[in-house]
Each structure stands twice: as structure tokens, then as C-alpha cells.
Amino acid sequence: MMPVLALGVSLIVIDGTIVNVALPEIIDALQMDLSEAEWTNSLYALVFAALLIAVGATADRFGRRRLFVLGAVVFALASALAAVAGSAEMLLLARALQGVGGAMVLPTSLSLVNANFHGRDRAAAFGIWGATIAGMAAVGPVLGGWLTTDFSWRLIFWINPPLALLVIVGTLLLVPESKEPGAPGLRDWFGVLLISAGLALLIFGLIEGETYGWWSATADVPGWWPLPGSPVPWSLGASAVLLVGFVAWTQWRSGRGKATLIDLSLFRLPTFRWGGATILIVSLGEFGVIFVIPLFLQNVLGMSALGAGLVILALAAGALVSGGVAAPVSRRLGGHRIVQLGMLLEIAGILWFAFVVAPGVSPWVFVAPLAVYGLGVGFATAQLTNVALADVPVAESGQASAVQSTLRQVGSALGTAVLGVALALAVTSQVTSSVEAQGVPAAQAEEVAMAVKASAGTAIPRLAEDPRTAPLAPALDQSFADAVQVVGWTAAAFVFLGLITSLRIPGNRRRDGT
DSSP: HHHHHHHHHHHHHTTTTHHHHHHHHHHHHOOOHHHHHHHHHHHHHHHHHHHHHHHHHHHHHHHHHHHHHHHHHHHHHHHHHHHOOOHHHHHHHHHHHHHHHHHHHHHHHHHHHHOOOOOOHHHHHHHHHHHHHHHHHHHHHHHHHHHHHTTOTTTTHHHHHHHHHHHHHHHHHHHHOOOTTSSTTOOOHHHHHHHHHHHHHHHHHHHHHHOOOSSSSTTTOOOOSSSSSOHHHHHHHHHHHHHHHHHHHHHHHTTTTTSSSSSSSGGGSSSHHHHHHHHHHHHHHHHHHHHHHHHHHHSSSSSHHHHHHHHHHHHHHHHHHHHHHHHHHHHHHHHHHHHHHHHHHHHHHHHHHHHHOOOOOOGGGGGGHHHHHHHHHHHHHHHHHHHHHTOOOOOGGHHHHHHHHHHHHHHHHHHHHHHHHHHHHHHHHHHHHHHHHOOOOHHHHHHHHHHHHHHHTTTTHHHSSSSTGGGGGHHHHHHHHHHHHHHHHHHHHHHHHHHHTTSSSSOOOTSSOO
């Protein structure tokens, strides 16, 4: 059963990262403008996160396996549409549909694990699930770089339908159906609207803050935006209103004995409440740091997309190893302890990486720290989900799994946004000061800094090739390396905060197999 579920999850996770390295080829092929290129990734994440909770509640009532298979079908068809896309509009439509399919697959896979595995097998199953999440996020850039470089960008989508077919057949043959006929499902349609719109606006604000401006509007604000200033603060404010409104609406319906989309009493369970808080916080550091590593490897060390992906593959290898051994270690230490061990390894790996970041260093010195980091991610991600769902009744595992998945997605988006801001501020400060130290006037130094910041470092190779700015290349490389170090310290701080939060998770020796 687990290989089938893991393969389904792999497709969803890889597609969140595989497009990044293929984007330049896609832009040229489809004549996309900057906004369309940005939405190629953003739209997938936006739709995916917005629908998780609604899908999770639906799965409890109508069948978790049924929704899992339906999600695989939608994802396969959407991938085929993306592969044959002849315009930017068709590709964006396909990416949105992929997000719908992904939102069906991820929480239902987790709830199927929660419903079908117990005792000793439970820790092993969650180890495989968590290692898949952690490892495949790092595999995406490698696979995308290889397929795009040696074949065509369309293959990054064409590989999905045959693999999805394997998932569908394997699920129908090997995975038993799991559902609760008495579960509320989607009886609360107004609640679905509130939570889905609230999450969509939240993810939009977090993803597009750096593009449109967190408060003041930038030059990139789209022409369709009718209100003054940037759309980001309006989006985040409306999100807060809708999400608070959702909680109030749910409490009102619950007090009158009506069906609700989420059973808020789940948050009275200490394992669910503190496990969810830890998932949210740790995701800020875990996924945000992956964003900056390829930028440094490609823009400062001059690696190709495929080469950078191969270095990052050490992270995936570490996650897969720790996911495999998580079960026996969990039986010895307990699920909550292995979560804390994982986060300690994550902190050690991030700090080690930040310590060795420097221009001119061999890229292979990052293999060891990334492997340690991957070991930590595999331990923490696998068993953190196990612990968070340990006391959740099987009848509510769909909605509980969706809540946990949503917290992970929000944390990922927030982490990318926060660490992106940290990178931008550090790059601006470091580049400006280092370029001025070379005797460049302040106005021109600021102009160079803005070019490096706006391009997330991709302007550095171009500036190094231009005879007018080539003398500045060593200073630019050092400045970007210093900025990446700042991001590393920040990510480690988030994971450390998650470690502190995890200390509030009660040890559970009934469900984690110990």
C-alpha cells in the first residue's frame, strides 16, 4: 500500500519544484511575459493550498481512496494539458487544474495512512510518507534540469500521466476504501467559501509580496488592480477577516448542532494543537532555505541547473535514509523525541551550510551539511505528522490531515516570503556597502544593488561579463554569499523556535508504536 501512496505524493511534491529550472525554456517557447511566468508556479501553490481543507472534509464522508484516485486522474489530465500547451493561458489553466488534483491527493494520502496503520507499522508508514515529502522536494530541480537540458521542457509534464496511471491501478488493487458515512462532508458550503477564499488570499499575499510590494506599490502592480497601493496588504487583510469569520461561523454552527467543515474541538487535543503549531513554524525554515541554495550555487559558483540539482540531491538522500530508519528509532525513543532529534539535525545542517558558504568554494563541500539537514528533515517531517495525528479519531482523519497539510503549505509560503525578504534586505545592504568600497558613487552602487536584488542574484553573472562592471564581480559574489549566510541563520532560528514548540507535545506511547 505505502509504495502506491508514496508515488502519488511524489508526483504532487515534485511538481511544486520541477518547473523552476524549466521556466526559462517555457518562457521562450510560449512567449510569456514576467507576470505569466511568475504565475506558472504561484497558481499551482495557490489553488493547492486553498482547497486542502475542503477536500479533506469531503474525503471523510465520500471515501478517502475514491478522492485519492479522482485526484490522480485530474492531475494526470491536467499534466497532459500542460504538456501540449501552446499558449501561456493554456499552461496557466493546466497548472490550476494540477493544483486541484494535488489538493485531492495529498491530504487523502495522509488520512489513508492514519486510518490504515497502527502500532509498529504506523511509525514506519509515516516515515515513508514524511521522507517522500522531504526528499521529492529536492529531487524536482534535478529531474527538471535533466529533462529540460537533454530533452524538452514538455517532458516534465508528460512523465506524470503514466506514473499517475500506476498510482490509480495500484490504489484500486492494494488500498482499501476508508470513509465515515456520518461525517459532515461539504454540508457547510458557506464555510467552504470562507476558508477557501481566506487561504487563497493569504497564499497570494505571501507569494506576491516581494513582487507587488508588501505595503507600497511597486512598478509591477498589475493594471487590473483597481484600489490604491499594492494588492498585497489588501489581500492579507481580507484573508484575516475571512479566516476569523470562518472560525466564528464554525463556532456558531457547532453551537446549534449543525455540521461544520472542521471540528474545532480537534485543537483541544494537545498533540494536534502543538503538533500543528510546530509544523507551521518548522516549515518556515525547512522550505524557505531550499529557495536560496540553488541561487547561490548557480549565480555565484556558476553551476548549471542540473549540477546544482545534483548537489541538492544530498538533501533528498538524507531524507530518504532517515525516513527508512525512523520507525525503529521511533519505537526506541518515541515519536515526539525523534521529532526533536530531527530538528536538532536540521539546525546543525543549516548552520554548517551557512558556515562554509563562500565564493570560490567547491560546491561539493555542501554535500555533507545538506545530507545532515536532509536526515533531520526526514526524521522531523515523518514523525511530526505521526505525532500530530496520534490522538485524532479515524472518523475525522481526513479533515485533520487536511488541516496539517494546510499548515505545512502556509508555513512553506510564509517561510519563502520571510526568507526572501531577508535575502533581499541582506543583498541590498551587502552589495551597496561592498560596491561603494570599490570607489563606486553611492547612486550607482545602489543601482547595482537593486539589479542584484530584483533578479535574486541572477544578474551577477551578467554583471561579471560586462567589462564596465566586471571589476565588481568579486565583491558581488562575496556580498551574495554573506546574504545567503543571513538567510541560513534566520532559517535555523525558525527551526529552533519549532524545536521549543515541540517540547509542548505530549509523549504518546499508544499510537506511535513504542
